[in-house]
Amino acid sequence: IATKVAIMLLFLMHGAKLSREAVIGGLGAWRLHLAVAAATYVLFPLLGLGIAALPPAVVGDDMKAGFVFLTVLPSTVQSSIAFTSIAGGNVAAAVCSASLSNIAGVFLTPLLAGVLIPGAGATAGGTLSAIGSVATTLLLPFAIGHLSRPLTGRFVDRHKALLGRLDRGSILLVVYTAFSAAVIEGLWHRVTLRDLVAIAIINLALLLVVLAVTRWAGRRFFARGEEIVLVFCGSKKSLASGVPMAAALFPAAQVGFVILPLMLFHQIQLILCAFIARSYADQRAAAGPLPTGEAA
Numbered sequence: 292i293a294t295k296v297a298i299m300l301l302f303l304m305h306g307a308k309l310s311r312e313a314v315i316g317g318l319g320a321w322r323l324h325l326a327v328a329a330a331t332y333v334l335f336p337l338l339g340l341g342i343a344a345l346p347p348a349v350v351g352d353d354m355k356a357g358f359v360f361l362t363v364l365p366s367t368v369q370s371s372i373a374f375t376s377i378a379g380g381n382v383a384a385a386v387c388s389a390s391l392s393n394i395a396g397v398f399l400t401p402l403l404a405g406v407l408i409p410g411a412g413a414t415a416g417g418t419l420s421a422i423g424s425v426a427t428t429l430l431l432p433f434a435i436g437h438l439s440r441p442l443t444g445r446f447v448d449r450h451k452a453l454l455g456r457l458d459r460g461s462i463l464l465v466v467y468t469a470f471s472a473a474v475i476e477g478l479w480h481r482v483t484l485r486d487l488v489a490i491a492i493i494n495l496a497l498l499l500v501v502l503a504v505t506r507w508a509g510r511r512f513f514a515r516g517e518e519i520v521l522v523f524c525g526s527k528k529s530l531a532s533g534v535p536m537a538a539a540l541f542p543a544a545q546v547g548f549v550i551l552p553l554m555l556f557h558q559i560q561l562i563l564c565a566f567i568a569r570s571y572a573d574q575r576a577a578a579g580p581l582p583t584g585e586a587a
Contacts, residue, residue: 294468297461298535299432304454305368306436307443309390317387323517327366327388330505330525332399335362336407338497353481354490356408356545357552360537362497363403364528364553365396369458371524374564378571380519388524393532397430398422400532404540424539429532458531465534466554473547482551494556498563501526519571523564530557 339362343355350358368389375385401421436443447454470478505525509518533553537546 294465295428295535297457297464298428298531301432301458301461301531302429303432303436304447304457306433306438307440307447308454309386309437309440310444311437311440313383313386314390316383317381317385320381320384320387320517320520323381323384323513323520324388324391326505326508326512326521327392327525328395330501330508330521331366331392332363332395332403334501334504334525335497335528336403338362338500340407342493342497349489350493351482351486353548354486354552356541357549358493358497359408360404360540360549361528361533361553361556363400363407364533364536365400366392366524367527367529367531368393370561370564371527374523374568375519377568378519378523379516379575380523380571381516384517385520385524388520392524393433393529394430396529396532396536397426400536401425401540404536408540421539425536428535428539462531462534465538466530466550469534469538469543469546469550471547472543473545476544476547478547478551482548487555490552491555491559494552494559495563498526498556498560502563502567522567527560527564528553528556530554 336359339359342350342358342362345355366389371389372382372385376382405421440447502522505522506518509521513521530550530553534546534550537549537553541549
């Protein structure tokens with residue numbers, strides 16, 4: 292109960308932090324939002340199916356569902372916006388694109404998981420029931436938080452440090468409860484050090500492929516500020532959304548196995564994207580100011 296309340300409170304605060312002006316300002320970049328959605332919900336799942344097709348000697352059957360689940364999750368919100376800002380990209384478009392990705396994920400993630408992962412949603416009474424559970428836990432608090440922004444916006448803006456601790460604490464609590472059930476079911480008897488190394492290597496390869504594709508597409512079809520948005524919003528996956536979604540879609544004893552690839556991917560994406568964001572910032576400093584409208 293405490294875990295569910297913490298997640299709902301977390302998304303309530305996410306909604307309250309979302310500026311209406313930033314959303315309106317970023318909506319015009321619809322081609323960019325479609326590109327981010329394509330990377331998140333088309334490119335990633337295709338790569339996930341490729342991972343699931345690897346022989347058991349490379350990826351154990353317990354982890355294949357975890358990799359596919361990872362690839363159907365929405366993008367992150369806070370870190371995508373933060374890295375876009377550091378790199379000098381279009382922050383308004385990043386806010387809009389990351390938020391739209393999470394809203395769409397409430398519906399698309401359970402649907403894709405139900406189609407691509409055998410047994411996903413079975414314990415939740417079916418895919419539609421899982422969507423309802425995810426919407427109640429994530430989308431409804433997010434919407435209430437955003438609608439309450441005229442009343443709560445100043446408080447949220449004044450207490451960003453406190454809300455950051457709430458963010459991390461909520462995720463820690465959810466991950467702890469998920470892994471507790473998995474450990475009782477023998478997680479560390481079924482997952483070896485070799486498995487962890489293999490998961491990390493596959494995660495790194497997955498992220499590098501998506502980063503390469505989004506960077507190429509960004510340079511080919513968009514201005515530099517939007518390229519940065521595509522790279523960061525299109526290449527990352529949300530741990531905050533993924534854990535409660537896994538809890539709605541899988542048996543409690545299986546959740547720890549399912550989110551293990553996601554947890555490792557989360558750390559890898561933060562480390563690698565921090566270097567990339569700094570590289571973009573250094574390039575920007577060396578090149579001089581961007582044309583008007585490239586950055587927020």
